Amino acid sequence: MILKNNLKEVRQKKGFTQEELGNSVDVSRQTIISIEGYRYKPTLELAMKISKKLNIKIEKLFYFED
């Protein structure tokens, strides 16, 4: 099972840039790029911060794929 996410789509839909989203959750733009590219798995704390900022349920943002 691979942990995937809809971060890029949701972020663009809500009108955030990678820089803005990163600043609002105290991480760098590179971290947001890595999460969107599935190269970095965020901690639960960061995942919750992002989902709160984007006003979306965490399980809708991050999901497992077989």
Add this chain to the structure above:
Amino acid sequence: MILSKKEISILIEIIFSISFAFIFIPYFYENNDNNLVLMDGLVRIVIEILVFASIYFSVAYSLLEFVFKKKETKDERDDLINSKSYKVGYLLYEFSLFIFIGYVCSRMNFSFILKNLKNEGLYENFTLTDAGVVFMILALLVFISIVKSLYQFYLYRSI
């Protein structure tokens, strides 16, 4: 290839280690058979190292701050990358320390045997001087530092 501020600061460290290896290590290699007190210009080389390091890092980091004015956030991804690269550095350090102790002990053992056999020529070859120990420690530290920084750079590019 666009590099971030953190990646460039790692490259600054790598360039320093390589410059150190090419500029200063040969001096310790050439004097590897001497005793530290008998080495010509040891104080001068130590001062040169300190001056070189101070000038290099102050110029490099000032330029970096000038080019990248925005302060970069340190986050959990940086912590992960740092912990992975420092772990590699630590493992290499432990391994090389083990090899180094083994090497020193075996040389001491050989020199002791040769002294007892009264073989002066070979005894001289196997006697380990303090300058030789300093050379080996410096070479190992530079090697470990380069490997650690290269791995850190690789992680920043791949994660």
